[in-house]
Amino acid sequence: MGERRAGMSEMNEKKYSSKSRNALIGKILLYAILILITIVMVIPFLWMLSASIKSDREVFQMNPFVWIPEVPKWDNYIKIWTKIPMLKFVENTVFLTIVVTFLQLLTSSFAAYSFAKLEFKHKNALFLAYIATIAMPWQVYMVPQFIMMRAMGLNDKLLAMICLQAFSAFGVFMMKQFYEGIPSELCEAARIDGMSEYKIYAKIMLPLSKPALSTLTIFTFVSTWNDYLGPLIYLKTESKKTIQLGLKMFIGQYSSEYGLIMAGSVLSLIPVIIVFLCLQKYFVEGVASTGLKG
Secondary structure, eight states, X not given: OHHHHHHHHHHHHHHHHHHHHHHHHHHHXXXXXXXXXXXXXXXXXXXXXXXXXSOHHHHTOOTTOOSSOSSOOTTXXXXXXXXXXXXXXXXXXXXXXXHHHHHHHHHHHHHHHHHHHOOOTTHHHHHHHHHGGXXXXXXXXXXXXXXXXXXXXXXXXHHHHHHHHSOOHXXXXXXXXXXXXXXXXXXXXXXXXXXXXXXXXXXXXXXXXXXXXXXXXXXXXXXXXXXXXXXXXHOOSGGXXXXXXXXXXXXXXXXXXXXXXXXXXXXXXXXXXXXXXXXXXXXXXXXXXXXXXX
16 A cells, blocks of 8 residues: 555656646747747847937948947938928827817717616617727718718818827727726715715726826827828828828828938837836736626
8 A cells, every 4th residue: 555655646746747748838938939029029029229329321331230320310300300391290290199088088988888887778789789880990981971071171280180080999899898897885885875976986986097197198199199191191281290201291291311310210119118007017917807897
């Protein structure tokens, strides 16, 4: 009996050791894949940073390739402001992005509260119909939207972009998923205490939804800031163009000045990076607790 127990104990130890070794190999492979993906994603950004402080001749010099030139051309970041009305483009983009982000947060959270915590007729059918628009490519209704904006006299105005992007089916879906995780007993207790639905939304739901709001802020800010096709369709006057259209205009006029093009591209990324770093604390928590749950 003693020998049998010793043999079984030895077999269990071998199995445990084999499982541990397989788990370790799996982790190593996973980390190797993640590191490889990170390198693939980061190298183009590092190359853009490097090219932004090089002369046009040095940008595509590969033999030998130098990340930091002997004489960095920091004045590329100054010249880009004088070659085109960069300041005006930045002002337009900042205004458009802030207004659209604020309106999307307001409308998405308010509509999501209604769908998640209120009962009204045909609620589920209305929600499904609204969310179904996510699956519809923008190119399908791009022309009708343009005709509608032109009929309203909003063509070549930033207000057209604001009106079209103030509402988001994705934002409503994500916020609804988060609100459904908040106990309904909180709302019921507030109603018993005499609070209106508006106060429940403002005093209870919004303070509890910082992670979801931060996540939606990042998505909305990045998509609005980097939007190119929308402004290209609706904005024609140079003084109303956004930074993405401004960079395209610069490329059309100075197509061979690659150092300045890269400097402008780096400048256009700075606000996005700042917003992400400021809200990174809530981003992971927001993604984990909203639209990605089962």
